[in-house]
Amino acid sequence: MKKTISIIGSGFSSLSAACYLAKAGFDVSVFEKNSEFGGRARQFKEKGFTFDMGPSWYWMPDVFEKFFNDFDKKSSDFYNLKKLNPAYHVYFGNDDYIAIPDELEKILDVFEKEEEGSSIELLKFINMAKENYKIAVTDMLYKMPGNSPLELISLDTIKRIGHFFTNIKKQVHKRFKNPKLRSILEFPVLFLGAESSNTPAFYNFMNYADFGLGTWQPNNGFYDVVKAMISIGESLGVKYYNKSNVSQIITKNNSAIGIMVNDKIINSKYILSGADYNHTEKLLQKSERQYSKEYWSSKTLAPSSLLFYLGFNKKLKNLTHHNLFFDTDFNLHSKEIYKDPKWPSKPLFYANFTSMTNSHTAPEGCENGFILIPIAPGLEDTEDLREKYFDIVIDRIEKITNQEIRSNIIYKKSFCVNDFINEYNSYKGNAYGLANTLLQTSFLRPKLKSSKVNNLFFTGQLTVPGPGVPPSIVSGELVADLINKSNP
Numbered sequence: 001m002k003k004t005i006s007i008i009g010s011g012f013s014s015l016s017a018a019c020y021l022a023k024a025g026f027d028v029s030v031f032e033k034n035s036e037f038g039g040r041a042r043q044f045k046e047k048g049f050t051f052d053m054g055p056s057w058y059w060m061p062d063v064f065e066k067f068f069n070d071f072d073k074k075s076s077d078f079y080n081l082k083k084l085n086p087a088y089h090v091y092f093g094n095d096d097y098i099a100i101p102d103e104l105e106k107i108l109d110v111f112e113k114e115e116e117g118s119s120i121e122l123l124k125f126i127n128m129a130k131e132n133y134k135i136a137v138t139d140m141l142y143k144m145p146g147n148s149p150l151e152l153i154s155l156d157t158i159k160r161i162g163h164f165f166t167n168i169k170k171q172v173h174k175r176f177k178n179p180k181l182r183s184i185l186e187f188p189v190l191f192l193g194a195e196s197s198n199t200p201a202f203y204n205f206m207n208y209a210d211f212g213l214g215t216w217q218p219n220n221g222f223y224d225v226v227k228a229m230i231s232i233g234e235s236l237g238v239k240y241y242n243k244s245n246v247s248q249i250i251t252k253n254n255s256a257i258g259i260m261v262n263d264k265i266i267n268s269k270y271i272l273s274g275a276d277y278n279h280t281e282k283l284l285q286k287s288e289r290q291y292s293k294e295y296w297s298s299k300t301l302a303p304s305s306l307l308f309y310l311g312f313n314k315k316l317k318n319l320t321h322h323n324l325f326f327d328t329d330f331n332l333h334s335k336e337i338y339k340d341p342k343w344p345s346k347p348l349f350y351a352n353f354t355s356m357t358n359s360h361t362a363p364e365g366c367e368n369g370f371i372l373i374p375i376a377p378g379l380e381d382t383e384d385l386r387e388k389y390f391d392i393v394i395d396r397i398e399k400i401t402n403q404e405i406r407s408n409i410i411y412k413k414s415f416c417v418n419d420f421i422n423e424y425n426s427y428k429g430n431a432y433g434l435a436n437t438l439l440q441t442s443f444l445r446p447k448l449k450s451s452k453v454n455n456l457f458f459t460g461q462l463t464v465p466g467p468g469v470p471p472s473i474v475s476g477e478l479v480a481d482l483i484n485k486s487n488p
């Protein structure tokens with residue numbers, strides 16, 4: 001008889017684990033509380049506009065490809081990918097922006113124009129980042145379930161030990177003087193959920209992901225990836241249930257034996273949760289939880305976000321698919337997220353216009369967009385505050401890109417801390433899980449396997465390896481391997 005496993009949540013880590021477990025011969029059922037699958041990567045359509053609700057930067061295409069190859073598929077069996085050129089714009093003031101092209105050679109030229117001699121430094125920096133990418137992503141990531149510090153030790157990492165004791169910010173500031181170039185090179189670590197001054201220099205492999213591997217876009221947005229993974233799972237017999245809220249993990253003699261789904265008991269041999277870690281432990285008795293309230297409150301969470309999904313009744317100009325508005329003080333905003341949590345005085349923000357690449361995601365002659373302001377998790381969230389920041393960002397976009405857009409908004413929906421909590425059971429309304437700082441790396445992160453309850457496992461952005469879609473996909477593979485090898 002097949003071993004049964006119930007998976008809580010349908011984010012990327014759960015979808016990935018479901019496929020690997022089904023391939024290994026498990027009888028897999030996925031239970032998602034929301035109507036749509038995909039977790040933070042859900043998609044919705046309104047008034048002819050299509051919106052991806054979460055991830056939009058398709059980086060590290062090799063990680064996606066490896067997933068598909070493991071099932072004898074390619075991403076192109078499911079969706080078309082386009083490399084974006086420009087990859088993105090970074091705005092520093094009125095009519096003042098840098099467009100990052102799609103190839104390193106061209107990026108070197110852009111840097112040289114801003115700071116003499118910087119192209120030589122950039123090439124050296126990206127070559128180092130490329131080596132770190134090979135060590136971290138290609139060689140180590142898939143072999144690091146976070147069980148022991150020994151996983152981090154190899155001849156290559158010993159040679160680079162210095163990279164763990166200095167940080168990205170210092171590394172960038174030593175090489176580049178121009179503040180614009182510095183902020184562009186510090187930006188990729190935001191995906192790890194932490195400040196550049198609190199992120200080991202070894203993580204500069206994210207700069208290779210940015211400048212070396214490029215920014216890609218699936219034809220129908222990120223949701224194409226969700227659909228592709230579900231389609232692989234279905235072909236392997238995985239059953240997916242939406243509107244299925246899990247309210248309890250049922251245990252007997254220190255072993256998980258089932259879950260309560262919409263007031264019905266579902267028994268299975270194993271339970272895996274891809275829901276936020278802190279929430280999952282609340283589904284257990286207090287004595288069965290591994291991490292205390294104090295543990296969670298001492299952790300550095302990745303930011304939450306204030307998001308606006310917008311439909312415009314015209315095409316917008318002077319913007320591209322991905323736009324970073326870095327026209328205010330990077331350090332101040334960072335401080336107001338991590339050190340002195342409060343609503344930002346002068347927010348940096350990100351604006352995405354998918355329909356500039358995939359025109360079918362908006363009605364003809366229209367544009368869809370979403371705006372993201374990173375904020376500290378756990379902040380007070382009210383309609384008035386959302387509106388205040390909406391006005392700030394729309395004013396800034398209008399001024400910086402020299403066009404009127406406010407009166408052209410025909411659809412608007414906001415999403416913030418309270419929605420992250422209500423819709424995803426997110427701890428303090430975090431958007432991207434637990435930050436990847438030096439003290440929250442690998443074996444120092446919450447574990448994939450419960451130390452208190454047999455047969456209970458965890459996956460996703462709050463555990464190993466960390467935040468972001470590629471790490472979540474890897475997390476699913478790592479935990480599936482652990483479950484497959486376990487014989488509790």
Ligand SMILES: Cc1cc2nc3c(=O)[nH]c(=O)nc-3n(C[C@H](O)[C@H](O)[C@H](O)COP(=O)(O)OP(=O)(O)OC[C@H]3O[C@@H](n4cnc5c(N)ncnc54)[C@H](O)[C@@H]3O)c2cc1C
Nearest residue numbers: 009011012013033039040055056057246275460461468469
């Ligand atoms: C706004 C935003 C922008 C982002 N941008 C990017 C980007 O550009 N590129 C990138 O790589 N990453 C990005 N990320 C991060 C990335 O989306 C996440 O790291 C990743 O999707 C997390 O996947 P996960 O498997 O941890 O689970 P999640 O996506 O968090 O899914 C967990 C699921 O569990 C469900 N659940 C919770 N409790 C229960 C319960 N009791 N019963 C049943 N189901 C339950 C939730 O509803 C949810 O569907 C972004 C995230 C956000 C929010």
